[in-house]
Amino acid sequence: MAEDTGSGRFFLITGRTPDQTKGMHSGKTGDFYRDAVSVAMLHPETLEEMGVTEGAAVLLKTEEGQVTLPSRPDKGLPRDIVFVPMGPTANRLIPADTGGCGMPSFKGIRVEVSPE
Amino acid sequence: MKTVNNAVCTFCGCLCDDISVDLADDGAVKIRGACANGKGHMEEYDASEASPMIRGRKASWDEAYREAADILSGARSPLFYGLSSTATEAQRKCVALADRLGAVVDTTSSVCHGPTGIAMQTFGEPTCSLGEVMNRADFLLFWGCNPMVAHSRHFTRYSLMPKGRFTPEGRKGRRVVLADIRETPSAKAVDRFLRIEQGRDYEVLTALRALVQGREMTATSVGGVPREELVSLAEEMTRCRYGAAFFGMGLTMTAGKDLNIGQYFSLVRDLNARTRFSVVAMRGHGNVAGADAVLTWQTGYPFAVSLAGGVPVYGPGEFTAVDMLARAEADAALVVASDPRAHFPAKAADYLDSIPHVVVDPNMSLTAAKATVYLPGAQYGVDAEGTYYRMDGVPIRTRAFRERSRPTDEEIFDRLLEEVDR
Numbered sequence: 001m002a003e004d005t006g007s008g009r010f011f012l013i014t015g016r017t018p019d020q021t022k023g024m025h026s027g028k029t030g031d032f033y034r035d036a037v038s039v040a041m042l043h044p045e046t047l048e049e050m051g052v053t054e055g056a057a058v059l060l061k062t063e064e065g066q067v068t069l070p071s072r073p074d075k076g077l078p079r080d081i082v083f084v085p086m087g088p089t090a091n092r093l094i095p096a097d098t099g100g101c102g103m104p105s106f107k108g109i110r111v112e113v114s115p116e
Numbered sequence: 117m118k119t120v121n122n123a124v125c126t127f128c129g130c131l132c133d134d135i136s137v138d139l140a141d142d143g144a145v146k147i148r149g150a151c152a153n154g155k156g157h158m159e160e161y162d163a164s165e166a167s168p169m170i171r172g173r174k175a176s177w178d179e180a181y182r183e184a185a186d187i188l189s190g191a192r193s194p195l196f197y198g199l200s201s202t203a204t205e206a207q208r209k210c211v212a213l214a215d216r217l218g219a220v221v222d223t224t225s226s227v228c229h230g231p232t233g234i235a236m237q238t239f240g241e242p243t244c245s246l247g248e249v250m251n252r253a254d255f256l257l258f259w260g261c262n263p264m265v266a267h268s269r270h271f272t273r274y275s276l277m278p279k280g281r282f283t284p285e286g287r288k289g290r291r292v293v294l295a296d297i298r299e300t301p302s303a304k305a306v307d308r309f310l311r312i313e314q315g316r317d318y319e320v321l322t323a324l325r326a327l328v329q330g331r332e333m334t335a336t337s338v339g340g341v342p343r344e345e346l347v348s349l350a351e352e353m354t355r356c357r358y359g360a361a362f363f364g365m366g367l368t369m370t371a372g373k374d375l376n377i378g379q380y381f382s383l384v385r386d387l388n389a390r391t392r393f394s395v396v397a398m399r400g401h402g403n404v405a406g407a408d409a410v411l412t413w414q415t416g417y418p419f420a421v422s423l424a425g426g427v428p429v430y431g432p433g434e435f436t437a438v439d440m441l442a443r444a445e446a447d448a449a450l451v452v453a454s455d456p457r458a459h460f461p462a463k464a465a466d467y468l469d470s471i472p473h474v475v476v477d478p479n480m481s482l483t484a485a486k487a488t489v490y491l492p493g494a495q496y497g498v499d500a501e502g503t504y505y506r507m508d509g510v511p512i513r514t515r516a517f518r519e520r521s522r523p524t525d526e527e528i529f530d531r532l533l534e535e536v537d538r
Contacts, residue, residue: 011314013298015365016266018152025156028458028481065462076299081314083298088458088465088482096461099373101234102226102420102436104461107369108315 008112012062012093013083020085037087042113044073050115057116062093062109068116082111117141120517125154126201126497129399129507130267130274137517145518151268161478163499165521166492184474184489185535191448193424194219197437198454200401202525203502203514207410209529210452216536218424223407224454225419226436231368232397233408233418234432235377242384244360244394245508251280255356258294259380260317260366261398264301271305275360291352296366310349313340315371321379324350328386359393399507406505441467449473452525457482476528494522502526
């Protein structure tokens with residue numbers, strides 16, 4: 001399955017955030033929504049280990065694609081997780097393969113993370 | 117100024133029906149009692165007359181209906197997708213249109229609780245209403261969901277806080293556990309947070325089932341959870357008077373998918389040998405439960421249904437929208453009140469851009485912005501009335517509190533049915 005392949009040491013998780021939903025109401029074609037779904041959240045110590053200062057860009061790479069996003073610390077995340085709000089930016093990284101059930105792996109695919 | 121009470125918010129599956137709306141004489145709307153999501157959903161919708169668009173240019177409704185009907189009836193393999201943020205009255209008309217055209221119909225369930233539907237068909241779903249949870253539940257288990265963000269009033273209105281007939285103490289009389297891989301804002305509201313390693317939900321659920329069944333567990337930990345924590349959770353669940361288990365995308369979207377849900381349902385079934393326990397899926401879109409219900413009522417299946425052969429054929433993986441688009445198997449699409457360009461993997465979203473597609477949506481979206489034909493209907497719960505199904509399957513009639521200047525989705529599908537019959 002897609003989530004079991006790839007070489008990255010991190011797992012990518014996508015999901016709702018307050019700003020992502022706010023952007024849905026204020027208009028998905030606007031800047032607020034675009035910015036709300038274009039951020040990579042990692043544990044602060046993970047960012048520190050990589051030498052990434054708060055807000056600095058990181059490159060996320062999966063077997064499907066790659067995106068460069070500003071980073072944001074989130075203490076609630078495990079050290080091996082990257083969280084990106086659900087939306088068109090995260091979906092550049094998500095394979096379309098559903099394993100025969102219709103649901104892509106929006107949570108748990110392998111991703112490589114590096115300072116940009 | 118006029119005030120409308122008990123309006124229904126149609127944003128998420130909670131369908132809160134206690135919303136107050138202040139309507140100023142100048143037309144301004146102020147929403148009271150809703151969460152931030154509901155407030156935005158109801159206040160920021162522009163109910164003024166809106167023009168349909170054909171390839172980005174304004175068109176008359178008649179022109180737009182004709183163009184849309186030509187696109188859909190001219191297709192060899194039309195895909196209908198969405199349906200979860202519109203009323204059941206519109207959903208059944210949309211299915212009738214799909215039947216007329218031999219289309220494939222898939223709902224947003226397929227990228228939401230589709231795996232739950234598959235598990236339900238295999239394992240059954242021991243479920244209950246949210247009213248039963250409020251009135252009876254003294255133990256709540258949330259798994260892979262974040263109600264504080266996605267269903268903001270669930271805790272206060274249905275599960276953690278409310279005082280009910282057999283739960284007079286409200287929050288004080290309830291034990292609440294959240295299992296997830298990350299410590300979300302919801303973790304702050306519960307008594308106990310259980311951190312699961314990414315992708316290990318199935319193993320943890322299997323261990324819990326074994327413990328609930330009274331088996332010995334020799335492993336020191338499973339899925340990142342120490343043995344003693346699993347043992348005490350199993351004891352808490354079996355000791356409660358009435359338990360309710362909720363779950364979200366943390367189970368449906370991660371490794372295992374429908375198998376995770378099957379194991380969750382089976383855990384609840386096992387618990388019913390020891391106490392009383394129910395399970396309720398945290399449904400996202402306002403009427404996604406209605407979309408499942410209507411499609412099942414009309415075709416026998418909840419999503420991923422092909423009507424191409426004249427009889428309904430069910431096929432998750434084959435007739436689900438992401439799969440059909442990624443394999444380039446649709447040559448036209450009708451997108452109803454949903455935004456696949458925002459929420460589908462890029463390969464599927466990019467293919468949608470390459471085929472003619474009709475979008476019916478009260479709000480401009482990334483998909484509507486690139487639609488071949490865009491039909492801006494009214495928004496149920498604001499300027500249109502219709503039936504929505506709450507996440508627990510309870511139908512609720514939505515109210516209109518604004519004057520309507522746009523057609524309802526039901527009227528749009530009626531016109532499209534007329535046009536394709538011409």
